[in-house]
Amino acid sequence: MTITAGTFTGDSRHAGAAPAVSFANVNKSFGAVRAVADLDLRLYPGETVALLGPNGAGKSTTLDLLLGLSRPDSGTVELFGATPQCALEKGLVGAMLQSGGLMEEVKVRELVRLACDLHPRAYPVDRVMEQAGITEIADRMVNKLSGGQEQRVRFALATAGANDLIVLDEPTTGMDVTSRQTFWGAMRRQADEGRAVLFATHYLEEADAIADRVIVLHRGRILADGSAAEIKAKAGARRVVFDLDGEIPEAALRTLPHLAGLEVSGRTVRIQSHDADATVHALYGLGLYPRNLEVAGLGLEQAFIAITDAATAGEAVSA
Amino acid sequence: MKTLVKLEITRTLRNKKFMFFSVLYPAALYLLIASGAKSDEKLGDTGLTFPVLYMVSMATFGAITAVLIGNAERIAKEREKGWVRQLRLTALPGRGYVTAKIASAAVVSLPGILVVFGIAAAVKGVRLEAWQWVSLTAVIWAGSCVFAALGVAIGYLATGDAVRPIVMIVYFGLAALGGLWMPSAVFPHWLQTITEYVPTHAYAGLGQAIERGDAPGARDVLLLVGYLALFSGAAAWLYRKDTHKA
Numbered sequence: 330m331t332i333t334a335g336t337f338t339g340d341s342r343h344a345g346a347a348p349a350v351s352f353a354n355v356n357k358s359f360g361a362v363r364a365v366a367d368l369d370l371r372l373y374p375g376e377t378v379a380l381l382g383p384n385g386a387g388k389s390t391t392l393d394l395l396l397g398l399s400r401p402d403s404g405t406v407e408l409f410g411a412t413p414q415c416a417l418e419k420g421l422v423g424a425m426l427q428s429g430g431l432m433e434e435v436k437v438r439e440l441v442r443l444a445c446d447l448h449p450r451a452y453p454v455d456r457v458m459e460q461a462g463i464t465e466i467a468d469r470m471v472n473k474l475s476g477g478q479e480q481r482v483r484f485a486l487a488t489a490g491a492n493d494l495i496v497l498d499e500p501t502t503g504m505d506v507t508s509r510q511t512f513w514g515a516m517r518r519q520a521d522e523g524r525a526v527l528f529a530t531h532y533l534e535e536a537d538a539i540a541d542r543v544i545v546l547h548r549g550r551i552l553a554d555g556s557a558a559e560i561k562a563k564a565g566a567r568r569v570v571f572d573l574d575g576e577i578p579e580a581a582l583r584t585l586p587h588l589a590g591l592e593v594s595g596r597t598v599r600i601q602s603h604d605a606d607a608t609v610h611a612l613y614g615l616g617l618y619p620r621n622l623e624v625a626g627l628g629l630e631q632a633f634i635a636i637t638d639a640a641t642a643g644e645a646v647s648a
Numbered sequence: 649m650k651t652l653v654k655l656e657i658t659r660t661l662r663n664k665k666f667m668f669f670s671v672l673y674p675a676a677l678y679l680l681i682a683s684g685a686k687s688d689e690k691l692g693d694t695g696l697t698f699p700v701l702y703m704v705s706m707a708t709f710g711a712i713t714a715v716l717i718g719n720a721e722r723i724a725k726e727r728e729k730g731w732v733r734q735l736r737l738t739a740l741p742g743r744g745y746v747t748a749k750i751a752s753a754a755v756v757s758l759p760g761i762l763v764v765f766g767i768a769a770a771v772k773g774v775r776l777e778a779w780q781w782v783s784l785t786a787v788i789w790a791g792s793c794v795f796a797a798l799g800v801a802i803g804y805l806a807t808g809d810a811v812r813p814i815v816m817i818v819y820f821g822l823a824a825l826g827g828l829w830m831p832s833a834v835f836p837h838w839l840q841t842i843t844e845y846v847p848t849h850a851y852a853g854l855g856q857a858i859e860r861g862d863a864p865g866a867r868d869v870l871l872l873v874g875y876l877a878l879f880s881g882a883a884a885w886l887y888r889k890d891t892h893k894a
Contacts, residue, residue, distance in 0.1 A: 430729030
């Protein structure tokens with residue numbers, strides 16, 4: 330069973346511009362598992378794009394393919410119109426991998442100096458360290474850092490030079506709230522300079538707050554591709570929750586207008602609606618008397634869960 | 649790339665435990681093996697005494713230990729931690745990585761060689777011409793690059809727990825077959841034929857030629873250059889091709 334969700338494409342805004350990243354009909358399987366299936370994707374300079382998906386959705390495989398760390402079974406992956414390898418050698422891409430370790434037995438400054446030395450269009454070492462917020466830990470040994478500090482060092486390695494594309498895999502893992510904000514501030518500046526930024530994240534609120542385009546991956550396919558607002562609208566923008574006394578007329582509830590999802594647990598009914606006002610109005614029209622009625626906006630997180638659940642189950646939203 | 653070579657050397661020197669072991673181990677082994685040998689006892693038709701022969705064997709063996717095992721295990725560990733993955737996202741060419749690894753291995757093997765020579769001269773009374781000491785050091789040091797490259801290649805070929813057994817088999821196999829433990833003169837004929845093509849045999853042969861007062865054999869040099877090209881080519885190729893994930 331395949332659920333094909335309509336996609337919002339960001340392409341129309343970029344007619345004529347050369348894409349920074351281009352996936353054309355890309356497939357990658359590991360044994361019987363299709364990690365990435367018929368992936369078509371274009372990212373453009375200046376875009377900040379979030380890659381969202383549950384574990385096993387194909388995010389890491391997508392990033393590996395993009396960076397040339399693995400090769401597609403079929404289809405083509407291009408960065409700035411060339412192979413990933415070629416783009417890396419020209420210093421067009423900076424990447425921060427979740428699985429990217431650091432060299433041990435060296436000091437932070439030595440490692441950053443190495444990254445700058447290897448970059449064809451490097452920035453000064455001090456500037457890179459300052460922007461990554463690691464100036465104070467410059468003389469610390471790399472293997473003695475905390476998780477958040479390690480992440481900032483990785484970020485410094487990814488931004489050692491003038492890249493046109495920055496790829497980040499779960500970049501803020503292990504950072505506290507303040508450093509997370511500082512981090513995204515630095516990232517925003519990169520995007521404002523006309524770079525394409527692509528990041529995978531577990532923190533959905535980050536995608537909501539930072540990305541101007543969100544791509545939802547599920548089982549190796551793109552389920553949704555649009556702004557955070559579009560994704561939310563797609564999943565049903567508002568949530569209506571209420572309790573009912575007596576028998577719950579589920580069949581009647583399903584006839585409510587603008588319904589995007591319905592879930593009954595005990596006395597409580599949870600509804601996702603594209604137009605909460607109309608739905609609630611119709612609810613009273615059914616002659617029902619909802620108690621403890623709440624109408625709230627759906628966060629991207631719920632939207633995301635709703636979209637992936639709908640794709641998994643096809644119909645019923647699990648409790 | 650110069651920064652990478654420098655950094656690889658720096659961090660190797662910082663690893664005190666590894667340095668200590670790699671430098672003193674061959675000397676200790678030399679004392680152990682050469683302890684029973686009489687200083688004037690000649691071995692077969694080589695015209696060399698046991699202490700001299702074992703000095704070259706152990707310096708050679710020690711250099712191989714340091715560069716082969718050290719490189720293979722450290723690289724396998726780096727791959728596991730994902731550092732190599734990160735490095736592959738830079739503009740660094742494969743040969744740059746291999747060069748840096750060989751250079752850092754050379755830093756460890758040189759003092760090991762010198763300590764064996766020092767002990768052989770001081771304790772076992774080995775006496776050679778000045779040019780012999782200098783060229784022995786140079787030849788054994790240069791030759792260790794072949795095995796450093798092999799170490800890099802093995803570090804890429806094997807993963808995790810498999811590295812140690814594989815590198816040990818290669819290491820002991822090469823040492824024994826090359827005649828580093830027992831002179832190959834005592835091997836049966838068919839084994840001697842194989843030994844002729846083993847890189848460790850050619851490697852030890854360089855040093856033995858100098859001990860006898862000859863220049864290293866052209867065949868040994870060619871064989872080693874061939875192996876160096878093969879191992880470092882394989883290492884560079886494996887580095888670029890590696891898709892192993894942490």
